[in-house]
Amino acid sequence: MTTSVEEPKKESLNFIEQIVKDDLTAGKNGGRLQTRFPPEPNGYIHIGHAKAICMDFGVAEKFGGVCNLRFDDTNPQKEDTEYVDAILRDIEWLGFKWENIYYASDYFQQLWDFAVRLIKEGKAYVDEQSSEEIAVQKGTPTEPGIPSPYRDRPIEESLELFAKMNTGDIEEGKMVLRAKIDMANPNMHFRDPVIYRIIKHHHHRTGDTWKAYPMYDFAHGQSDFFEGVTHSICTLEFVPHRPLYDFFIDELKEQKDLDDNRPRQFEFNRLNLTYTVMSKRKLLALVQENLVDGWDDPRMPTVCGLRRRGYSPESIRKFINMIGYTKYDALNDYSMLEAAAREDLNNRALRLSAVLNPVKLIVTNYHPEDKDASEEMLAVNNPEKEAEGTHAITFSRELWIERDDFMEEAPKKFFRMVPGKEVRLKNAYIVKCTGCKKDAKGNIEEIYCEYDPESKSGMPGADRKVKGTLHWLSAKHCLPAEVRVYDKLFSVENPAVDERDFRELLNPDSKKVVNGYVESYAALPGLTRYLQFQRIGYFTFDDDSTSDHLIFNRTVGLKDNFAKKK
Numbered sequence: 001m002t003t004s005v006e007e008p009k010k011e012s013l014n015f016i017e018q019i020v021k022d023d024l025t026a027g028k029n030g031g032r033l034q035t036r037f038p039p040e041p042n043g044y045i046h047i048g049h050a051k052a053i054c055m056d057f058g059v060a061e062k063f064g065g066v067c068n069l070r071f072d073d074t075n076p077q078k079e080d081t082e083y084v085d086a087i088l089r090d091i092e093w094l095g096f097k098w099e100n101i102y103y104a105s106d107y108f109q110q111l112w113d114f115a116v117r118l119i120k121e122g123k124a125y126v127d128e129q130s131s132e133e134i135a136v137q138k139g140t141p142t143e144p145g146i147p148s149p150y151r152d153r154p155i156e157e158s159l160e161l162f163a164k165m166n167t168g169d170i171e172e173g174k175m176v177l178r179a180k181i182d183m184a185n186p187n188m189h190f191r192d193p194v195i196y197r198i199i200k201h202h203h204h205r206t207g208d209t210w211k212a213y214p215m216y217d218f219a220h221g222q223s224d225f226f227e228g229v230t231h232s233i234c235t236l237e238f239v240p241h242r243p244l245y246d247f248f249i250d251e252l253k254e255q256k257d258l259d260d261n262r263p264r265q266f267e268f269n270r271l272n273l274t275y276t277v278m279s280k281r282k283l284l285a286l287v288q289e290n291l292v293d294g295w296d297d298p299r300m301p302t303v304c305g306l307r308r309r310g311y312s313p314e315s316i317r318k319f320i321n322m323i324g325y326t327k328y329d330a331l332n333d334y335s336m337l338e339a340a341a342r343e344d345l346n347n348r349a350l351r352l353s354a355v356l357n358p359v360k361l362i363v364t365n366y367h368p369e370d371k372d373a374s375e376e377m378l379a380v381n382n383p384e385k386e387a388e389g390t391h392a393i394t395f396s397r398e399l400w401i402e403r404d405d406f407m408e409e410a411p412k413k414f415f416r417m418v419p420g421k422e423v424r425l426k427n428a429y430i431v432k433c434t435g436c437k438k439d440a441k442g443n444i445e446e447i448y449c450e451y452d453p454e455s456k457s458g459m460p461g462a463d464r465k466v467k468g469t470l471h472w473l474s475a476k477h478c479l480p481a482e483v484r485v486y487d488k489l490f491s492v493e494n495p496a497v498d499e500r501d502f503r504e505l506l507n508p509d510s511k512k513v514v515n516g517y518v519e520s521y522a523a524l525p526g527l528t529r530y531l532q533f534q535r536i537g538y539f540t541f542d543d544d545s546t547s548d549h550l551i552f553n554r555t556v557g558l559k560d561n562f563a564k565k566k
Contacts, residue, residue, distance in 0.1 A: 014325040016266055018057055020231060024352060029230040033065025036229050036366055037091070037219065041071050043280040044077035044086050044295040044302045047316065047337075050094060051271040052147065054320045055233055057096040064228075069098035070223060073105050074213050076203040084204070086295070090303040092311045104219050105205045107226055111214045112166075114252060115177060115196060119162060123251070124195065125153045126161040128175045137183075138191045143186035145191040151180060162428050165212040167197050172198045175451040177212075189244045198471050201287055207349075222252055224263035232265045236329060243305055252403050268325040274334045274489035275507075276301045277496050286346070290491075291506060296543075298553050299489040309486065310540030310555030312530060315344035338556045345530055345538045345555065347384045353393060353426075353471045354533040354552075356516035358400040360475065361417075362429060365450045366397045373397060374474060377427045377457070394477035396430050401472050401519050402535075413466035417447065423468035426534065428468055430455035437470050450522070471534045478517040478541065481550040484542065485512045523547050532558075 011020060015358045024031060037056040041183040045053075060067035063432035070090065091098070118124035121226035127134065127150045139145035162177055164170050177196035185191055195218035200211055201422045221244075232245070242265045249262055272278065278301065286300070291340060291456075295302050306316060323332050344536040367373035374396040375566050417423055421434045431449040439445050455462045491507040492498055498505055525547075531539045537558050543553040 012541050014056060014268075015327070016231075016233060016268055016325055017059055018063065019266060020063055020065075024063060024232070030345045032228070032230055033060060033232060034228055034230045035060045035067045036070050036102075037067065037404060038070045038072050038104075038223075039087050040075070040078075041073055041080065041083035041087060042075070043083055043284055044089050046280075046283065046301045046303065047273065048271040048278045050303055050316055051096060051097060051323075051325075052233070052235065052318050053091060054317055055268065055325065057098075058089075059231070059233070066099045067096075068102055068104040068229075070104065070227070072216065072220065074216065075102050075199065076201040076213070076218050077199055079204055086304065087249050090307075092317065093307060094303065095220045102223070102227060103205060104214075105203065107219070107223050108206065108210055108214070109265070110226060111219055111222060113140055114211075114561065115214070115218070116159065116162070118179060118195075118251065119155060119158050119177075120156060122180065124158070124177055125150055125180050126158045126165070126175050127178045127192075127194075130412050131173065131176075134176075134178075138188055139183070141188060142184070145188075147183050147353065148178070148192065150232065151192070156290070161194070165196065166210060167202065167518050168518050170198060172200055174198070177385075179218075179248075183344040186390065187240060187243055189217065189240055190247070193244065196402075217241055217244050218248060221249050221263065221265075221390070223529070225249050225252060228304055229263040231265045234267055235270045236266060237270070238265065241265075241365055242267070242493070265328070269327065269329045270319070271323070272329065272331045273301060273337065273494070274331060274493045275495070276334070276488045277490070277502060279496065280366070282502055289503075291466065291503065292479055298484070298486050300491075308540075309553050310345075310530065310538060311341055312344055312348065315341040318344055322340075324521060334488060335560055336442065339560065341556045342540065342558070342560075345532065348382075348528070349526050349530045349532040349538055351379065351383070351532050351534055352390075352481070352519055352522055352524075353379070354481065354516060354539075355400040355402055355478075356475050356514050356533075356536065357403045357473070358473075358516055359403040359444055360446045360448055360474065361399040361401045361452050362448050363397050363399065363432065364448050364552070368397075371397060372476075374477065379427050386436075390476075393427060393519050393521065394474045395425075396474040396476055397470045398475040399425075400475055400478065401447070401470055404446070405470050406433075406444065415467070423464045423470050424455075424457075424466050425472050426469050429453070429457075430462075430464070462496060473517050473519055477520060479520050479523055479550060481516055481522070481552060482517040483514050483516055483539070483552045483554065485514060485554045486510060487512075488548055518552070520548060520563070524551060 035056045057067045075081045100278040127148050137146045176194045178192045179195050181190045183191045195215050198213050199213050227429045245265050296304040296308045319337045374391040374394050377395050379393045410418045419432045419433045420525050423429050429451040431451045435446050436446045437446040487510050489510050492505050495502050495505045529540045533539050538555040542553050547550040
């Protein structure tokens with residue numbers, strides 16, 4: 001007797017995952033899979049880095065490989081342990097765990113020895129030209145470069161000068177070490193690239209040991225090789241660098257077994273997002289010039305900024321899965337990120353009532369003989385998860401409602417509070433508006449209504465239909481709250497390519513602070529960070545919020561209004 005086995009559903013792989021799968025099937029690199037995420041610790045990582053993190057860690061996780069974290073700390077002028085610690089926190093928050101932590105500085109001696117070997121073999125030389133002169137002599141994509149006057153410098157002289165580059169006797173910018181490759185190569189990266197330069201700055205790990213530091217193109221591939229990386233996955237701007245990556249690895253080790261046991265570089269598209277910038281230089285300027293409230297400002301595209309704004313790690317990973325990985329760059333609409341957040345937060349957010357633009361609503365027939373009368377109503381914590389139960393919200397004679405929920409004279413499809421019409425107060429009663437009181441300038445001060453005692457939610461026969469349902473708060477049983485409403489950081493869709501100074505493109509209305517009220521349940525300790533203010537949007541407790549001073553950040557609205565504002 002034979003038993004039929006159902007074929008497993010074929011999993012859809014992106015093109016990088018397919019390459020990895022094919023390599024493992026072919027037994028390349030001895031059937032090993034090892035990736036790495038190599039951030040430079042010169043700033044906080046942003047959502048673009050999150051895409052690379054999801055790829056580097058995700059592909060290793062999916063195929064049973066190893067992903068290491070390696071800090072590219074080859075430029076001590078810009079790097080700091082603050083950034084190292086922040087990157088570690090953000091990667092863990094996104095839900096990933098590295099196998100090992102390495103630093104490019106771990107290999108400074110090996111890289112130095114490799115450079116000395118290249119000089120001895122006549123494959124590198126010390127050049128004393130300025131960076132401007134070197135740039136001119138490199139030529140153009142259609143014209144070959146001009147050899148440096150120092151290209152044929154005697155080997156012993158280059159060795160002596162290279163040693164002096166690291167003693168501190170030579171000033172920054174006075175000389176560099178260049179690889180001697182091909183000044184006529186169509187790939188300009190091969191036109192005698194600079195591989196070492198002088199930086200007299202204290203290094204966060206090696207102190208003052210080194211004065212000469214390797215360039216990225218010289219350190220990156222070799223570090224991959226030293227660590228045993230099999231798949232060096234990076235973004236598309238490194239496509240022209242790939243031949244040089246392979247060249248230095250070829251020079252580093254003799255050809256024996258190299259073709260089958262070497263790191264290979266693969267590229268995917270960067271994550272570009274509308275109404276923001278991904279340039280670390282520009283993000284650093286925003287922070288240093290106090291144009292935003294730090295790296296974790298909720299308007300920033302940094303991972304810590306998104307976390308403070310109320311995005312969950314799952315929502316960020318969901319967004320990255322939505323946009324996918326391709327071989328061509330694109331500009332992703334911010335509304336897609338917001339849509340991913342809504343979908344995720346709808347399932348995890350605790351529902352609360354909050355009123356951000358309050359006006360007093362008085363239920364005139366609610367126990368008029370007892371102005372302090374009140375009763376408990378039950379509010380569902382999360383309609384998507386019945387097991388999360390309910391909590392109590394207090395109903396009383398004097399309530400707060402949203403000012404926008406009342407109109408004296410309303411259009412036909414305004415199904416909120418209008419004199420003479422009924423609405424349901426969520427989780428409570430049906431009420432009929434009876435009028436309002438105005439100040440001398442015509443502003444609404446109070447709204448009046450009467451409730452139907454037989455219409456309490458959940459009571460038998462209380463399910464008669466009304467077209468509008470409003471949220472509310474008991475004026476005596478709620479808490480004041482500061483609410484920060486965030487919008488897009490820039491006023492133009494693609495500030496990265498706009499020729500104007502990016503500072504001029506900032507949206508002056510990207511942050512608004514309002515003072516409203518929230519139900520007292522919000523002050524209980526241990527609540528989830530992920531909240532939905534009913535009928536308003538998704539919010540989170542700000543990091544500075546306390547039980548005595550509640551502060552909330554708006555993560556995203558309930559509806560996609562982003563495109564309408566363009």
